[in-house]
Amino acid sequence: xxxxxxxxxxxxxxxxxxxxxxxxxxxxxxxxxxxxxxxxxxxxxxxxxxxxxxxxxxxxxxxxxxxxxxxxxxxxxxxxxxxxxxxxxxxxxxxxxxxxxxxxxxxxxxxxxxxxxxxxxxxxxxxxxxxxxxxxxxxxxxxxxxxxxxxxxxxxxxxxxxxxxxxxxxxxxxxxxxxxxxxxxxxxxxxxxxxxxxxxxxxxxxxxxxxxxxxxxxxxxxxxxxxxxxxxxxxxxxxxxxxxxxxxxxxxxxxxxxxxxxxxxxxxxxxxxxxxxxxxxxxxxxxxxxxxxxxxxxxxxxxxxxxxxxxxxxxxxxxxxxxxxxxxxxxxxxxxxxxxxxxxxxxxxxxxxxxxxxxxxxxxxxxxxxxxxxxxxxxxxxxxxxxxxxxxxxxxxxxxxx
Numbered sequence: 001x002x003x004x005x006x007x008x009x010x011x012x013x014x015x016x017x018x019x020x021x022x023x024x025x026x027x028x029x030x031x032x033x034x035x036x037x038x039x040x041x042x043x044x045x046x047x048x049x050x051x052x053x054x055x056x057x058x059x060x061x062x063x064x065x066x067x068x069x070x071x072x073x074x075x076x077x078x079x080x081x082x083x084x085x086x087x088x089x090x091x092x093x094x095x096x097x098x099x100x101x102x103x104x105x106x107x108x109x110x111x112x113x114x115x116x117x118x119x120x121x122x123x124x125x126x127x128x129x130x131x132x133x134x135x136x137x138x139x140x141x142x143x144x145x146x147x148x149x150x151x152x153x154x155x156x157x158x159x160x161x162x163x164x165x166x167x168x169x170x171x172x173x174x175x176x177x178x179x180x181x182x183x184x185x186x187x188x189x190x191x192x193x194x195x196x197x198x199x200x201x202x203x204x205x206x207x208x209x210x211x212x213x214x215x216x217x218x219x220x221x222x223x224x225x226x227x228x229x230x231x232x233x234x235x236x237x238x239x240x241x242x243x244x245x246x247x248x249x250x251x252x253x254x255x256x257x258x259x260x261x262x263x264x265x266x267x268x269x270x271x272x273x274x275x276x277x278x279x280x281x282x283x284x285x286x287x288x289x290x291x292x293x294x295x296x297x298x299x300x301x302x303x304x305x306x307x308x309x310x311x312x313x314x315x316x317x318x319x320x321x322x323x324x325x326x327x328x329x330x331x332x333x334x335x336x337x338x339x340x341x342x343x344x345x346x347x348x349x350x351x352x353x354x355x356x357x358x359x360x361x362x363x364x365x366x367x368x369x370x371x372x373x374x375x376x377x378x379x380x381x382x383x384x385x386x387x388x389x390x391x392x393x394x395x396x397x398x399x400x401x402x
Contacts, residue, residue, distance in 0.1 A: 202327060
């Protein structure tokens with residue numbers, strides 16, 4: 001670590017013996033001056049805490065003697081470690097009191113220095129401690145910067161993917177999404193597009209991977225989706241043909257991105273007739289909840305992103321009033337979650353049926369049941385899924401003309 005890197009750093013040394021404080025400063029004076037490091041000294045643990053309370057950010061290291069009359073060095077370092085976790089803590093002692101040293105270790109001290117010290121060895125150890133603290137602080141700053149960038153990206157993504165529920169009294173559209181813990185942004189894509197007065201295209205997709213790139217790809221998918229829907233004849237709209245066209249557009253848009261794969265389900269519901277069509281590109285199938293039964297068709301084609309042409313199978317359903325159409329991403333039952341909770345196709349159907357028949361509302365019931373099934377971190381109160389999870393639900397209230 002050079003002088004420029006150490007500029008502005010300070011060390012605080014606590015010892016109840018004034019002559020030891022003077023000797024410490026005398027032996028380190030040339031090193032402190034060459035590194036432009038300030039040394040402050042106090043004679044008690046209480047004075048140390050008062051100084052830190054005024055401004056702890058000015059210090060990189062706090063060095064404490066072990067044996068002091070009013071407050072032991074181990075107790076002082078434990079208190080500092082709890083209040084100011086960013087400070088480097090060092091214990092300096094002439095004793096071999098293992099019990100007190102062990103207490104200090106629980107405060108995550110950086111090291112133990114012995115009295116009497118060898119000035120050259122003392123300088124080398126302090127150099128190492130300061131470099132460690134500086135590296136840790138740089139990493140924390142970088143991490144905080146990345147987190148801020150992710151939060152900004154999340155705000156942009158939420159605004160860009162904002163779902164404005166159609167104003168149609170014949171059905172109710174609900175959505176819930178949970179980014180992967182710590183990521184803020186997600187690779188799940190959702191949309192609801194009116195094709196005409198009676199028909200709506202519901203879309204839910206999942207871009208492979210985690211982080212900024214999949215989140216960016218979701219924006220591209222939404223843009224291409226809207227363009228392809230506008231180009232197709234709404235009267236003869238086919239979700240299978242739509243997926244084929246969207247795949248061609250995605251491959252053309254990202255010719256050098258061979259690792260981009262998007263699972264996507266396209267579900268068209270006709271609120272006048274109850275007819276529904278589904279086409280699936282490597283995605284979990286739509287579930288149609290009807291009382292205590294669940295209808296679905298697992299037929300699907302390849303995920304988007306692979307050069308075709310591809311033809312996707314198309315399934316048809318006859319919807320009834322009070323049915324609920326549920327689209328979801330596989331973040332609910334990826335390998336680690338599956339291993340922990342035992343989710344599979346049959347249990348997943350039973351899970352959604354239970355949620356549909358509870359009184360608090362479908363989305364709230366899903367969250368409540370996930371918590372009850374131990375997919376919850378009890379300390380953070382956040383759903384601890386290992387992947388992004390998005391749920392899109394359409395409740396059929398009535399069928400017929402608007």
